[in-house]
Amino acid sequence: MPTITANFAAGPAAMPKAVLKTIHQQLGRDIENGVSMLELGHRTAEFYKVRDEAKKNILDLYGLRASEFSVLFLQGGARLQFGALPANLRHLPKPAYIVSGHWSKIAYQEAQAVSSAEKVWDGEADQFSKLPTQVSVTGNPSYLYLTSNETIHGVQFPKERLATLGENLVIDASSDFLSYGFDWSKCAMLFACAQKNAGIAGVTIAIMRNSFIDQMDAKGLPLYLDYKIHREHDSLYNTTPVFPVYVTKVVTDWMLERFGSLAKVEAFNKKKAETLYTLIDQSGGFYKAHAEKNARSHMNVVFTLPKDLETKFAQEAKQKGFLNIEGHRFLGGFRLSIYNAIEQNQVDAFAEFMASFQRSQGS
Amino acid sequence: MPTITANFAAGPAAMPKAVLKTIHQQLGRDIENGVSMLELGHRTAEFYKVRDEAKKNILDLYGLRASEFSVLFLQGGARLQFGALPANLRHLPKPAYIVSGHWSKIAYQEAQAVSSAEKVWDGEADQFSKLPTQVSVTGNPSYLYLTSNETIHGVQFPKERLATLGENLVIDASSDFLSYGFDWSKCAMLFACAQKNAGIAGVTIAIMRNSFIDQMDAKGLPLYLDYKIHREHDSLYNTTPVFPVYVTKVVTDWMLERFGSLAKVEAFNKKKAETLYTLIDQSGGFYKAHAEKNARSHMNVVFTLPKDLETKFAQEAKQKGFLNIEGHRFLGGFRLSIYNAIEQNQVDAFAEFMASFQRSQGS
Numbered sequence: 001m002p003t004i005t006a007n008f009a010a011g012p013a014a015m016p017k018a019v020l021k022t023i024h025q026q027l028g029r030d031i032e033n034g035v036s037m038l039e040l041g042h043r044t045a046e047f048y049k050v051r052d053e054a055k056k057n058i059l060d061l062y063g064l065r066a067s068e069f070s071v072l073f074l075q076g077g078a079r080l081q082f083g084a085l086p087a088n089l090r091h092l093p094k095p096a097y098i099v100s101g102h103w104s105k106i107a108y109q110e111a112q113a114v115s116s117a118e119k120v121w122d123g124e125a126d127q128f129s130k131l132p133t134q135v136s137v138t139g140n141p142s143y144l145y146l147t148s149n150e151t152i153h154g155v156q157f158p159k160e161r162l163a164t165l166g167e168n169l170v171i172d173a174s175s176d177f178l179s180y181g182f183d184w185s186k187c188a189m190l191f192a193c194a195q196k197n198a199g200i201a202g203v204t205i206a207i208m209r210n211s212f213i214d215q216m217d218a219k220g221l222p223l224y225l226d227y228k229i230h231r232e233h234d235s236l237y238n239t240t241p242v243f244p245v246y247v248t249k250v251v252t253d254w255m256l257e258r259f260g261s262l263a264k265v266e267a268f269n270k271k272k273a274e275t276l277y278t279l280i281d282q283s284g285g286f287y288k289a290h291a292e293k294n295a296r297s298h299m300n301v302v303f304t305l306p307k308d309l310e311t312k313f314a315q316e317a318k319q320k321g322f323l324n325i326e327g328h329r330f331l332g333g334f335r336l337s338i339y340n341a342i343e344q345n346q347v348d349a350f351a352e353f354m355a356s357f358q359r360s361q362g363s
Numbered sequence: 364m365p366t367i368t369a370n371f372a373a374g375p376a377a378m379p380k381a382v383l384k385t386i387h388q389q390l391g392r393d394i395e396n397g398v399s400m401l402e403l404g405h406r407t408a409e410f411y412k413v414r415d416e417a418k419k420n421i422l423d424l425y426g427l428r429a430s431e432f433s434v435l436f437l438q439g440g441a442r443l444q445f446g447a448l449p450a451n452l453r454h455l456p457k458p459a460y461i462v463s464g465h466w467s468k469i470a471y472q473e474a475q476a477v478s479s480a481e482k483v484w485d486g487e488a489d490q491f492s493k494l495p496t497q498v499s500v501t502g503n504p505s506y507l508y509l510t511s512n513e514t515i516h517g518v519q520f521p522k523e524r525l526a527t528l529g530e531n532l533v534i535d536a537s538s539d540f541l542s543y544g545f546d547w548s549k550c551a552m553l554f555a556c557a558q559k560n561a562g563i564a565g566v567t568i569a570i571m572r573n574s575f576i577d578q579m580d581a582k583g584l585p586l587y588l589d590y591k592i593h594r595e596h597d598s599l600y601n602t603t604p605v606f607p608v609y610v611t612k613v614v615t616d617w618m619l620e621r622f623g624s625l626a627k628v629e630a631f632n633k634k635k636a637e638t639l640y641t642l643i644d645q646s647g648g649f650y651k652a653h654a655e656k657n658a659r660s661h662m663n664v665v666f667t668l669p670k671d672l673e674t675k676f677a678q679e680a681k682q683k684g685f686l687n688i689e690g691h692r693f694l695g696g697f698r699l700s701i702y703n704a705i706e707q708n709q710v711d712a713f714a715e716f717m718a719s720f721q722r723s724q725g726s
Binding site for chain 2 (some may be wrong): 003007010011012013014016017020021023027028031033034035036038039040041042068076077078079080082083084087110113115193196200201202203212216220221222223224225237238239240241242243275324332351
């Protein structure tokens with residue numbers, strides 16, 4: 001097996017080496033001298049500190065106040081939120097959904113199944129390559145739902161639009177969590193599974209405006225789905241996934257140390273994305289990006305090349321140590337997931353490979 | 364801080380040193396040369412192997428056939444099962460619940476809240492110190508629910524009773540999972556959070572008779588609560604908690620290597636429990652076990668000593684490196700959780716401390 005040049009997996013994704021080393025070192029020390037993070041109780045002062053630091057890191061990075069927003073650590077993935085959220089608001093006017101890719105489509109379908117929901121925009125006719133600049137909402141929906149970055153189709157809302165599309169925005173930010181700062185004034189809730197930008201699979205982070213939770217009513221639902229209960233218990237209603245939360249703390253510690261602010265994270269990611277999109281745009285049509293220019297994701301660069309060259313491209317990439325570049329099984333083609341842990345030099349190396357591959361085809 | 368002699372936490376609990384070392388070593392190797400278990404994708408051949416080996420280990424230990432039983436890896440803790448299970452069977456006659464401690468009481472309350480349930484036995488009047496030898500079930504309940512080991516109150520059903528109490532048994536075995544073999548002929552489902560005997564918080568293992576799942580109907584529920592979906596996708600409906608499942612694989616590998624069979628695990632645990640109960644019984648009333656003799660847990664030894672000596676006992680125990688011996692905040696007193704990872708010599712050391720403490724009080 002060749003050395004790994006870059007693991008471009010969409011999630012669970014590559015983590016920063018520094019984070020992995022911190023976790024490895026602490027585990028080594030604790031095996032000898034203490035209670036390891038794999039054994040630590042959720043009702044211990046040591047874990048409260050881990051949880052509170054993770055919460056503080058996340059609020060600080062987004063510039064939010066703990067008095068306005070609760071940070072919850074939940075299980076069940078972003079997927080469980082798809083059903084739990086509309087179920088908690090069944091007594092209010094139906095929510096509005098922007099369907100801009102695979103994940104928002106599923107979230108919309110699930111909202112319809114557990115209560116009812118209105119679709120206010122749908123990009124499927126354009127193979128989910130575009131995004132709306134505005135949507136027409138009727139009545140007074142309990143929330144307006146969108147997926148800020150669609151991992152499979154590689155479309156991402158420009159951050160400026162998150163404050164202009166509507167009120168009570170609920171954002172599934174699973175694949176662009178903590179990758180840029182934005183104006184939260186219209187945002188009621190943002191949630192993200194951890195395994196792309198913030199840790200490992202097993203914990204989902206929900207940042208919820210307290211006034212939004214106040215409106216909820218979970219009567220008749222399994223209690224684990226009751227956001228008020230999770231807020232009341234500060235994510236300790238039942239056994240918190242201690243180790244996944246700890247990993248999120250280490251990742252956000254690293255972010256603060258490495259970048260210091262989301263503005264810097266954003267610039268870092270923008271440069272990586274532009275490196276790839278520029279190469280694609282200058283390839284004379286050899287490479288084609290799936291997303292329209294003004295909807296392109298800075299996290300998942302989805303592209304195609306001539307169909308008959310796909311296997312060769314994949315094989316040569318693998319030989320050069322580039323892992324997990326295949327597109328999602330629903331879409332095909334290729335996808336480079338370039339989350340916060342991916343370095344500019346890894347992207348440069350892939351861009352060089354792409355250019356060289358194209359030249360070798362004489363095109 | 365003194366060296367740790369034993370971590371008697373009730374869960375998240377101590378893990379075998381050999382397991383911690385395996386995980387630490389593999390993480391170290393992978394940071395240098397590969398994709399670590401913290402980054403591994405859930406839809407990879409490597410993870411399928413981990414999942415399948417964990418499933419096989421569990422089925423093999425219990426002597427079950429994969430054609431009859433499905434093993435599911437779920438999130439949300441045992442707690443989410445409390446609500447999800449009755450919700451999946453709302454269309455059938457109401458289930459029957461044995462309330463024998465804190466956890467079965469909560470499970471019963473939740474079943475009542477999401478559908479309806481009948482309580483067929485209640486031990487609360489006896490402070491949950493006893494267990495029924497038989498229960499009277501009316502009609503044809505969709506299942507008969509019990510908690511095989513009540514972690515807080517330290518009561519555990521003798522394993523022989525699990526085949527005689529009724530049909531379609533559903534067992535919450537969170538705190539005695541994989542600690543003894545038993546006759547599964549009447550068992551429809553057994554579930555357990557991993558963080559006591561089988562890994563870390565973040566994954567719950569459900570072993571479900573396929574004919575039991577076949578009866579379920581999850582219409583209108585959030586899809587994550589649909590057991591049929593999880594079975595259909597072989598625990599890959601959404602992102603599986605990869606690392607927690609991997610830890611469960613390493614723990615069950617260790618069990619097979621160290622013990623080979625649940626009969627040996629049972630004997631190992633029985634001896635530890637008897638060491639402590641014998642000392643308690645021979646203390647002339649200085650130490651008192653909470654549970655009646657025929658209901659005593661081999662996993663959680665719950666006892667009291669004269670109230671005015673509690674603080675001194677706790678302090679001296681701590682000085683000798685015994686951690687987490689306090690009883691649950693709902694009950695007080697003391698509790699030693701002696702799961703599979705706790706060695707006989709750790710229990711012997713604590714028994715010696717108990718005897719010496721009593722002598723030092725001149726009683």
